[in-house]
Amino acid sequence: MTPADPDHAIRVRHVRKVFGAQTVLDDINLDVKRGETMVIMGGSGSGKSTLLRCVIGSHAINAGSIELLGKTITGMREEQLNEVRKRFGILFQSGALFNSMTIAQNVALPLREHTDLDPEIIDIQVKIKLELVGLREHADKFPAQISGGMKKRAGLARALALDPQILFYDEPSAGLDPVTSAQIDQLIVALSRQLGVTSVVVTHEMDSAFTIADRMAMLDKGRILAVESREWFESLRDLDDEAAASRSESERLIRQFLRGDADGPLTDRRSADGYEIDLFGPKTVGVTTTPSVESTRG
Ligand SMILES: Nc1ncnc2c1ncn2[C@@H]1O[C@H](COP(=O)(O)OP(=O)(O)OP(=O)(O)O)[C@@H](O)[C@H]1O
Ligand SMILES: [Mg+2]
Structure with missing residues (x-):
């Protein structure tokens, strides 16, 4: 086993994932340094979402190992995994909000579930997170009453609730207009610069990828073709x-x-x-x- 590495937030080693007869991920190696933003690109069906789900421990892998924040999560029991899960946030494609709860209640949920904080403190925390994503005035609305872009931002506020060290995003700007999508990009960059959050972003929006990435990884048919700096990809493109x-x-x-x-x-x-x-x-x-x-x- 490789020793824990303080420079890396994520280490993916020789990961293979099989669904039935289909090898969806084949010998994946990927390191993400603390504080960096790694963009994962690739065509539809190349395995991006599957890789993300393997890295956060929601899919079991068939071979290899995954280390998050110095802990090997491969083979971990569910309760240990839940401890690690408190240290990262996930923004799903849809925002995945609970429709029966207000935006504020949605953001408060992880704090109520995973901490013993007093309700007044949780309230303050929620306001800070909503302010960060520009939704403080909309705290008491229900998901059905806000736009798609606002839902994304609300989902991000919820992902930030527990002050995660790593944030995972799956297609954060899919289905958004160019301005809203640029705002999401700015938020991702700001979170990384201001809070030092490590980010892993799956996207096939190239403008967005080149705006936010420190490094980029290209997936193709379940294999990694390249993991290089943004500049490397830029010069290849040009x-x-x-x-x-x-x-x-x-x-x-x-x-x-x-x-x-x-x-x-x-x-x-x-x-x-x-x-x-x-x-x-x-x-x-x-x-x-x-x-x-x-x-x-x-
Ligand atoms: N739970 C599952 N069971 C069986 N096959 C799956 C499952 N999840 C994904 N796959 C298959 O794995 C492959 C990769 O899917 P994945 O969702 O990771 O692609 P993706 O790169 O995220 O694509 P997109 O850009 O369209 O979101 C696809 O062929 C898909 O059909
Ligand atoms: Mg996907």
Whole structure:
């Protein structure tokens, strides 16, 4: 076992995750330093959300190990895991608020469940968190009475309730207008700068990714293609076609993803392997003439 490492908030080692016959994560290695913002990118179905769920301990993994804040959570019992869970917050795609509770009650919930604080202190804590995300005036509204962007911010206030050291975000700006989505980005950056929170953000919104990331990881079909600095990804994105042509297949694939180009290795691959497998299934592809047919015909 690797010793606890004070420089890293998260260490993911050789993680494999299988659903039925499908290997969704294959030998994933990823370190996130304390205080940094790591953006995880990748196409739909590449395994981003699954990776997040494995890292927070809500999916068991089939191989490898995961360490959060110096503790190996792999194989931990539920009650130990719950102790670790108090030290990180999660912002789900939908905000995941309870509709029967006001915004303030939603934010207060983790404090009521996980602390012995007096109600007056909880009230103050809730106001501070709502102020942080710009929702103090909306504290007494119900989720149905606020917009999608406000729900996201309310979800963030709730994720912040216990002053987490790590925040996980799954598609924080999905479905938001560009201005609201830029506001969420600013919040993520502010939380990291002002509170020193370590952030892991899954997104495929490239503007957002380049605004918030210190480092970025690119997932493709359950494998990590690259974990590099934002600057590295920026310079790959900005290469002209001629310079890009001499790069490796995976770098060209990442470049296409970053630029959102319609043509490139990503789409060539899709059209090459998709249709035949769809028609005949993965096992028969490539076996176009069977030896028995050949031999009987001479
Ligand atoms: N609980 C599950 N049971 C079975 N298969 C699953 C489960 N969760 C995810 N998968 C499969 O794992 C693969 C990766 O899914 P995942 O949700 O991690 O992708 P993603 O990268 O988050 O995609 P998106 O960008 O669309 O959110 C998909 O093929 C999906 O069908
Ligand atoms: Mg997802």
